[in-house]
Amino acid sequence: MKVLHSLRGQIAVGVSVMLVVLWLLAVLGSGFVIKDEIDESFDAALQETGERILPLAVVELIGSDDATGAKRILPIAQHDEKITYVIRDGQGQVLMYSHDADLRVFDTVKGQGFVTTADHRVFSRSAVSGQYTIQVAEPLTHRQTALRETVLAMLVPLGVLLPLTLFGVALWVSRALRPLAHLSVALRVKGADDLTPLKLPNLRSELVPIQHAANRLMARLSRTLEAERAFAANAAHELRTPIAATLAQTQRLVAESPQGPLRQRAVTVEAELKRLARLAEKLMQLARAEGGAMLGQGPADLVPILQMVLADFARSASGRIVADLPKVPVPSRLDPDAFAVLARNMIENALVHGTDRPVTVTLDAEGTFAVTNDCDTIPIEVLSTLTMRFERAGAQGSGSGLGLAIAAGIARGLGTDLVLRSPVAEGRGFAVALKLT
Amino acid sequence: MRILLIEDDPGLGGAVRDQIAAEGHMPDLAPTLAYARDLLATMPYDLILLDLGLPDGRGIDFLRALRAKGSVTPVMILTAHDRITERIEGLNAGADDYMVKPFDLAELSARIAAVARRYAGNPNPLITLGALEIDLAAHAIHGPQGQIDLSQREWIIFEALLQRPGQIVSKSQIEDQIYAFDSEVESNTIEVYVSRLRKKLGKDVVQTLRGLGYRLGTP
Numbered sequence: 001m002k003v004l005h006s007l008r009g010q011i012a013v014g015v016s017v018m019l020v021v022l023w024l025l026a027v028l029g030s031g032f033v034i035k036d037e038i039d040e041s042f043d044a045a046l047q048e049t050g051e052r053i054l055p056l057a058v059v060e061l062i063g064s065d066d067a068t069g070a071k072r073i074l075p076i077a078q079h080d081e082k083i084t085y086v087i088r089d090g091q092g093q094v095l096m097y098s099h100d101a102d103l104r105v106f107d108t109v110k111g112q113g114f115v116t117t118a119d120h121r122v123f124s125r126s127a128v129s130g131q132y133t134i135q136v137a138e139p140l141t142h143r144q145t146a147l148r149e150t151v152l153a154m155l156v157p158l159g160v161l162l163p164l165t166l167f168g169v170a171l172w173v174s175r176a177l178r179p180l181a182h183l184s185v186a187l188r189v190k191g192a193d194d195l196t197p198l199k200l201p202n203l204r205s206e207l208v209p210i211q212h213a214a215n216r217l218m219a220r221l222s223r224t225l226e227a228e229r230a231f232a233a234n235a236a237h238e239l240r241t242p243i244a245a246t247l248a249q250t251q252r253l254v255a256e257s258p259q260g261p262l263r264q265r266a267v268t269v270e271a272e273l274k275r276l277a278r279l280a281e282k283l284m285q286l287a288r289a290e291g292g293a294m295l296g297q298g299p300a301d302l303v304p305i306l307q308m309v310l311a312d313f314a315r316s317a318s319g320r321i322v323a324d325l326p327k328v329p330v331p332s333r334l335d336p337d338a339f340a341v342l343a344r345n346m347i348e349n350a351l352v353h354g355t356d357r358p359v360t361v362t363l364d365a366e367g368t369f370a371v372t373n374d375c376d377t378i379p380i381e382v383l384s385t386l387t388m389r390f391e392r393a394g395a396q397g398s399g400s401g402l403g404l405a406i407a408a409g410i411a412r413g414l415g416t417d418l419v420l421r422s423p424v425a426e427g428r429g430f431a432v433a434l435k436l437t
Numbered sequence: 438m439r440i441l442l443i444e445d446d447p448g449l450g451g452a453v454r455d456q457i458a459a460e461g462h463m464p465d466l467a468p469t470l471a472y473a474r475d476l477l478a479t480m481p482y483d484l485i486l487l488d489l490g491l492p493d494g495r496g497i498d499f500l501r502a503l504r505a506k507g508s509v510t511p512v513m514i515l516t517a518h519d520r521i522t523e524r525i526e527g528l529n530a531g532a533d534d535y536m537v538k539p540f541d542l543a544e545l546s547a548r549i550a551a552v553a554r555r556y557a558g559n560p561n562p563l564i565t566l567g568a569l570e571i572d573l574a575a576h577a578i579h580g581p582q583g584q585i586d587l588s589q590r591e592w593i594i595f596e597a598l599l600q601r602p603g604q605i606v607s608k609s610q611i612e613d614q615i616y617a618f619d620s621e622v623e624s625n626t627i628e629v630y631v632s633r634l635r636k637k638l639g640k641d642v643v644q645t646l647r648g649l650g651y652r653l654g655t656p
Binding site for chain 2: 233236237241243246308315337339340
């Protein structure tokens with residue numbers, strides 16, 4: 001049940017169930033007490049009735065000259081008789097009985113005082129040295145009805161009070177848990193990269209340790225992420241200079257060597273060094289992308305960043321890129337450097353894996369960035385693996401195999417999805433797109 | 438061109454210096470900002486190649502100070518800082534171009550040539566001078582009789598004049614172009630190379646203005 005998954009629901013239902021159980025126990029206990037009281041009261045009435053009727057009956061029997069069997073006392077007015085009675089002589093012969101009396105009820109009763117049969121309460125009393133005995137009977141249903149109606153009268157308010165109680169408890173719990181709800185909302189609305197401390201005034205004392213613990217955790221996480229970022233940046237920086245020096249020296253070696261096997265070997269070393277440089281660069285970008293923290297200090301316009309990236313490609317891939325950029329700024333929370341890395345990798349991927357036909361780069365005013373290239377249709381099972389590390393598609397797979405993995409990592413850091421599509425039109429093409437705002 | 442290369446890594450600095458020299462320019466290598474300031478105080482440069490992380494300070498601060506003093510010498514940043522925001526910061530500080538390490542030496546040469554052309558007011562690498570067709574990027578000259586080959590120093594002098602068409606270029610300016618900072622300068626060297634240029638390209642290609650210097654003519 002969904003309501004039981006919330007603290008508020010659990011408390012409301014728990015309190016209500018407990019209230020019902022306690023009420024029922026109270027009604028049960030009261031029922032026993034009331035039953036005793038009803039029995040006592042009804043017994044007293046039965047005894048009083050018997051003791052009042054017996055002298056009158058004795059006087060009537062002594063004064064009567066009719067000795068022809070049991071005499072039935074007719075009612076003054078027709079009514080249902082609740083209390084019936086019989087008068088017996090010393091030998092147990094019935095001398096007189098009330099008009100609705102069922103003699104079978106009385107036949108099984110012996111002795112004085114109260115006796116309870118299967119369905120009646122019977123009171124017996126003798127007078128005139130045992131020559132006359134009165135037995136007064138009252139059906140047990142009479143008492144049971146009284147008890148049932150009393151208990152029902154106690155239960156009826158519960159039916160009315162229970163919904164009111166549930167509502168009241170829910171309202172009270174809701175008010176009492178409001179600071180907890182504020183804390184919950186404050187934690188929920190924090191973005192994946194928002195590691196600033198929570199500042200909630202007037203927090204209940206029970207919740208202050210939670211806030212402190214959450215802030216400590218976020219501070220620790222922030223330090224760790226910052227250290228990771230710094231390491232990736234420093235490692236990239238420190239690696240670049242020796243690689244650049246080695247590559248430059250090798251290129252000079254190629255330029256200064258005479259034609260022959262030595263020069264050819266130097267050319268091979270140069271090519272391998274360039275490959276090493278590219279791979280080191282991509283691995284560093286991947287480390288940064290998978291380290292999360294892709295959000296910048298504040299919204300930044302993506303258009304000039306993309307223009308700068310496109311200007312770089314204009315040198316190496318002049319004429320192959322068709323760009324469609326909006327005339328208005330496109331602010332995004334994505335870190336500008338991360339966007340540059342993302343755009344560069346998506347465009348490089350399209351240039352390396354596409355045919356010689358133009359690569360289309362679009363950024364619309366709503367912040368959707370897409371890169372499309374011409375190629376044969378990529379099967380769906382291959383498409384789903386392209387964002388994995390070191391995955392290359394197609395026969396022209398000369399890239400690092402990390403470009404789309406880096407792009408997917410950045411997309412994840414931003415909390416969005418990298419959408420891959422093939423074919424794009426007329427059974428050909430491949431497109432990568434994601435929403436950046 | 439006379440180029441000041443500010444780079445603290447001896448391996449990279451040496452290779453870039455050799456590449457620049459091979460392209461016909463005159464490089465001076467400064468491993469620190471202090472040394473670079475000393476060189477700038479004594480020598481005019483056509484281009485500065487600037488690393489950002491140097492032992493005695495940040496290259497970006499050096500560039501800002503340079504621009505604050507009113508220097509218009511083109512500056513190209515060569516750095517291991519690859520972030521786009523760092524590039525924007527560098528360009529905003531007054532850099533003319535920005536290259537991230539590791540880079541291809543051929544691309545560096547092309548960008549140096551592009552910056553030089555931009556500052557000479559002629560971004561087109563192809564120049565027509567009378568009957569001569571000159572490709573500044575390829576260091577190639579075609580005359581009526583075909584390709585004309587120039588030595589490295591001849592090319593440096595000719596390029597110095599091409600970059601300042603109609604202007605007088607003093608002898609000392611040309612000497613600065615062809616001699617490294619610590620080289621000995623012989624008194625009649627410039628005249629010898631100008632004479633060779635006239636022989637190869639035509640006697641009117643260089644005009645001599647006595648006591649003032651030289652000017653590009655039309656062969």
